[in-house]
Amino acid sequence: xxxxxxxxxxxxxxxxxxxxxxxxxxxxxxxxxxxxxxxxxxxxxxxxxxxxxxxxxxxxxxxxxxxxxxxxxxxxxxxxxxxxxxxxxxxxxxxxxxxxxxxxxxxxxxxxxxxxxxxxxxxxxxxxxxxxxxxxxxxxxxxxxxxxxxxxxxxxxxxxxxxxxxxxxxxxxxxxxxxxxxxxxxxxxxxxxxxxxxxxxxxxxxxxx
Amino acid sequence: xxxxxxxxxxxxxxxxxxxxxxxxxxxxxxxxxxxxxxxxxxxxxxxxxxxxxxxxxxxxxxxxxxxxxxxxxxxxxxxxxxxxxxxxxxxxxxxxxxxxxxxxxxxxxxxxxxxxxxxxxxxxxxxxxxxxxxxxxxxxxxxxxxxxxxxxxxxxxxxxxxxxxxxxxxxxxxxxxxxxxxxxxxxxxxxxxxxxxxxxxxxxxxxxxxxxxxxxxxxxxxxxxxxxxxxxxxxxxxxxxxxxxxxxxxxxxxxxxxxxxxxxxxxxxxxxxxxxxxxxxxxxxxxxxxxxxxxxxxxxxxxxxxxxxxxxxxxxxxxxxxxxxxxxxxxxxxxxxxxxxxxxxxxxxxxxxxxxxxxxxxxxxxxxxxxxxxxxxxxxxxxxxxxxxxxxxxxxxxxxxxxxxxxxxxxxxxxxxxxxxxxxxxxxxxxxxxxxxxxxxxxxxxxxxxxxxxxxxxxxxxxxxxxxxxxxxxxxxxxxx
Numbered sequence: 001x002x003x004x005x006x007x008x009x010x011x012x013x014x015x016x017x018x019x020x021x022x023x024x025x026x027x028x029x030x031x032x033x034x035x036x037x038x039x040x041x042x043x044x045x046x047x048x049x050x051x052x053x054x055x056x057x058x059x060x061x062x063x064x065x066x067x068x069x070x071x072x073x074x075x076x077x078x079x080x081x082x083x084x085x086x087x088x089x090x091x092x093x094x095x096x097x098x099x100x101x102x103x104x105x106x107x108x109x110x111x112x113x114x115x116x117x118x119x120x121x122x123x124x125x126x127x128x129x130x131x132x133x134x135x136x137x138x139x140x141x142x143x144x145x146x147x148x149x150x151x152x153x154x155x156x157x158x159x160x161x162x163x164x165x166x167x168x169x170x171x172x173x174x175x176x177x178x179x180x181x182x183x184x185x186x187x188x189x190x191x192x193x194x195x196x197x198x199x200x201x202x203x204x205x206x207x208x209x
Numbered sequence: 210x211x212x213x214x215x216x217x218x219x220x221x222x223x224x225x226x227x228x229x230x231x232x233x234x235x236x237x238x239x240x241x242x243x244x245x246x247x248x249x250x251x252x253x254x255x256x257x258x259x260x261x262x263x264x265x266x267x268x269x270x271x272x273x274x275x276x277x278x279x280x281x282x283x284x285x286x287x288x289x290x291x292x293x294x295x296x297x298x299x300x301x302x303x304x305x306x307x308x309x310x311x312x313x314x315x316x317x318x319x320x321x322x323x324x325x326x327x328x329x330x331x332x333x334x335x336x337x338x339x340x341x342x343x344x345x346x347x348x349x350x351x352x353x354x355x356x357x358x359x360x361x362x363x364x365x366x367x368x369x370x371x372x373x374x375x376x377x378x379x380x381x382x383x384x385x386x387x388x389x390x391x392x393x394x395x396x397x398x399x400x401x402x403x404x405x406x407x408x409x410x411x412x413x414x415x416x417x418x419x420x421x422x423x424x425x426x427x428x429x430x431x432x433x434x435x436x437x438x439x440x441x442x443x444x445x446x447x448x449x450x451x452x453x454x455x456x457x458x459x460x461x462x463x464x465x466x467x468x469x470x471x472x473x474x475x476x477x478x479x480x481x482x483x484x485x486x487x488x489x490x491x492x493x494x495x496x497x498x499x500x501x502x503x504x505x506x507x508x509x510x511x512x513x514x515x516x517x518x519x520x521x522x523x524x525x526x527x528x529x530x531x532x533x534x535x536x537x538x539x540x541x542x543x544x545x546x547x548x549x550x551x552x553x554x555x556x557x558x559x560x561x562x563x564x565x566x567x568x569x570x571x572x573x574x575x576x577x578x579x580x581x582x583x584x585x586x587x588x589x590x591x592x593x594x595x596x597x598x599x600x601x602x603x604x605x606x607x608x609x610x611x612x613x614x615x616x617x618x619x620x621x622x623x624x625x626x627x628x629x630x631x632x633x634x635x636x637x638x639x640x641x642x643x644x645x646x647x648x649x650x651x652x653x654x655x656x657x658x659x660x661x662x663x664x665x666x667x668x669x670x671x672x673x674x675x676x677x678x679x680x681x682x683x684x685x686x687x688x689x690x
Contacts, residue, residue, distance in 0.1 A: 039382035039401075041279060044271045044465070048383045048401075053508050056551070091252020091281045170553070 034103030042104070045088070049111040055166035056084075062113035062162075062209070064153040068105035072096060079181060082174035114162040116208030127203025130196060138191045143200065146184065151207050161207035168201035169194075244345040244355070245649055245689050246303035247272070252281040255648040260549065260556050261596050262651065262689070263419075263428055267505075267512050267549075270417035274403060274462050276377035277346055277353030294350060303346025310686045311338040313431040317678035319625055333433045335362040338685070341370060351378045363432045369479055371414050371423065371452065377405035383464070403462040411452045412443060412474060412499050415460075418514055420545035420562045422449060426592040426606055427639055427655065434681040435625050438663050439610055439633030441566040441588045442522055443541045446610075450522060453478050454493055460501075468516070470501040490528035494536050497522040503545075514547040526572055535571035542567075556596040560606075564588040570618070579618045586612035586633060602643045609636035619664065621671050625679070629671035632664030637676075653685040 039048070042060070046052050050060030060068065074080035075093035096104070131151065134142040144150075146157045153159030160168065172189055174180045189197075248255055251272070255262060258269030265273065272279055280299060287296030313333045321327035341359040348354055357370035381397040413421035422445040440446025458472025476485060476493035485492050503516025519542040525532045545562035566586040573579035588610045596602030616631035637659035644652045662669050662676035669676055 036382070040379050043382070043401075044268055054510060056510060056553075087254035087256050094252050094281045095283065 030099055030103045031106065034100060034107050037100070038104060038107050041092070050108045051111070051114040055164035058167050059114040059163055060108040061111035062152075063105075063108055063159050064155060064157070065102075065105040065109040066156045067153065067158040068108055069101055070156060072101040072104065073098070074181075076101070082171075082179040084170075085180070113159070113209045116162050116206045119165070119202045119206055123199045123202040124206055125203075126196075127199035127201065130200045131203055135192075135196070140192060140196075141188055143188075151204055160204045162209070163201075163204055165198070165201035165205040168204055169197045172197045172201075244303075244305040244307070244343045246305040246343060246345045247277065249301060250280050250282055250299055250303050250346040256599055259648075260551060260558060261594070261599060261602060261643060261645065262649070263424060264558060264594070265417060265419065265424075266551060267507055270505075271465065273375075273417045274377060274405060274460070274468075276351055276375040276405060277355060278351060278377070280347050297347075297350045299347055303344060305343040305345060305689060307339070307341040307343070307687075307689045309335075309338040309340075309429065311335045311429075311431065312682075312684040313433050314682040315434055315678070316680040317674065319435065320672075335432065337362045338432055348374075352376050361432065369410070369452075371409075371411055373407055373409040373415050375405055375407050375415075377403055379403050401462075401464050405460045405462070407458050407460065407470075407472070408456070409458075410455050410477060412450055412454060412456065412472070412497075412520055413518070415458065415470070415472070416501065416518075417468075418503070418516065418545070418547050419558070420514075420516070420547050420560050421518065421543075422451075425562070425590070426560055426594070426604060427641065429653065429685055429687060430639075430655065430657070431681055431683040434657070434683065435662075435679045437610060437633075437635035438626050438628065439586060439612070439619055439635070441541055441564045441586045441610070442539045443518070443520055443543060443564055443566075444588045444610070450474070450493070450497075450520070453491065454497065456497075456499065458499065465507070466505050468501065468503045468505070470499075472499040472501075473497065474499060474520070474522075485527075485532065487527055487529060487531045489532075490526065492525045492527050492532055494523040494525050494532070510551050512547075512549045512551075514545075516545050518543050518545070524572075526576065526578060530572070530576055535575055537572045538569040540567045541565070554598055556594075556599065556602070558594040559592070560594070561591040562588075563590075566612070573618065577617070580615045580631070581613070581618075584613040584615055584618070586610060592639075596643070599648065600645055602645075604639070604641040604643075606639040606641075607636075608639070610634065611636070614664070623670070623672065625670060625672075625674060626663070627670040627672075628663035628665075629669060630664045634661050634664050635659065635676075636661045649689045651685070651687040653683075653687065655681075655683040655685070657681040657683070 045057040046060050050063070052059060071080065072093050075085055075089035076096055078090055130140070131143045134140045146154065147160050148154050151159065151161035171180065172192065175182050175185045176189060247258065258266055258272055260266055283300040285296060285298040285300055286294070288294050314331065318328040318331035321329050337360070339359055339361055341357050344354060344356045346353060354374045356372045358367065359370040360367040380402045381400060383399055383401045407415040409415050411423050414423040416424065419425055422443060425445065436446060438447055440448040442448065442450050453476065454474040455477030456472045456474035458470055460468065460470035462468055474493065474497040475495070478485060478489055482488045497520055499520040501516065501518040503514055505512060505514040519540070521538070521540045523536040523538050525536055541564055543562060543564040548559040550557040564587070568584040568586070570579040570582050570584060574582035590606065590608045592604055592606035594602065594604040611634040614631045619628040619631050619633050621627045621629050637657060639655060639657050641653060641655045658680045659676040660666055662679050666676045668674065
């Protein structure tokens, strides 16, 4: 039984790594197809290379591939259910295969990130404090501990640097309101006030590549 | 709309003294559609393409310019042995239905159409005002259509309505081939260029902005209230070309910002005698070129468009006159602008258009239908719209048409549609309140007020009727499914 379990573990790891490798290096034809899809369709809202000027739509450039994959799958499977997800992405992702999702994620993850923006110095300073050190009095952990010290993202934890502040605030609100499932975040930001959201979002928007 | 075929006739003089003509003038309402079949095809909510239907968002404009083909449905496919695609069809047909039910009340009742001195019923319910069936969506890769069949309650007719069939594809997309752009990258890798063809039956129905007539404000209005007798060819109203034409055009959409289109139209009338002869009215002669240029800038949650468009149309009056000899030539040149702010809570749109029409009335003058062999018209419209959470909103608009007087062209008919002083001037305002309990259901209360109607504010038609007597309260229930 022990050796069977060991074989099972090895197989599981192999399948996972194989899947990850395929995601990281999609076939050339698929990559080209995904690139065309991104350039002709996704770019209408998300901008060329995933950089856009509208806070209604997130920048996707340099976003982590695992996060993008997870979100596209959640849109397709209709498990992410915030208002904009229903209005836009449930439809757009509905016919995407796992392979195409991986290829799109790979494409955007390799694009140059959006530049940071300047903003209100007071908000930025307060936001930096929250991001880097958290809020001890409210038991709010430092955002950077998961999202990276420069908010560059790490694996399933998304890149936040350079993201539109209004988009970030909206996502925190939909997570607080349980319209979007994000297990870790539900606990972390449950007591975050709107003012604190604005502060940390304004700080994150200033972060460039 | 079906009745557009009637209202959009060229009517320089033929409505003189005719109660039937008055009815024709009354058979007016604005085109206005938004179709759930697009939502079913894309899987996206109405709010992706519309602020408040039928006004388009930037994404809606992209969807239209792309040929109505963005789809997220399973496809019925066909290929050849060398993998050439021969069929790509939505698994669900893109069909929709629209229903409009309305109530109209004018400040003073209209004269009875037969009994002299009597008045018509004051307050008109139309159930329906209009029912439309749409095929709106993808036909094949890069090929899509917006086709509308409409039943009009006022005219009790079912017929062909606004139609726009498109083929569009990207010649190049920014970042499409090279991924990241760079200083050394080719022009193709730094620009997006969409090229499209449109075949349609109404100049401006192909336009993606809401400043032009086919999709302009007001998006719906009464089909039984009196409307001014004079309008430019590219405006909505009694004198416009509307659905009396068929055209084909080519357009370019560069970098999601620059738009250029050249189309040509010829006469295409439904009903009546065919081939077209002297019994038809206002028949386009030859080819009428239509052009459109514009630039749209998008930033943050804002978009701003400025553009220009125009048409040159040669028209034979017909309606008893043979379709030969001299023609009336109309040259419309227009400028327009549109601003949109689309926030999560608040949405604001500002629309404006100005049309100048130069008229060379050789045929009408020679046949005693116009006092002068030339003239001009000018139309100005400006509208501000607001919506809160796409649920409660309203609009306020100003409209004006004026130009050179002509005692025959804008004649004193002795009826509500006449002009005592031969002036085409009409101006007024529209205020509107909307409530949308769902994105595809609109309840609308509209008030149209006139300060001048067919040339004057008081006793404009020589029958003791003032412009304000035509002020209209219009209540509309409008559903799409």
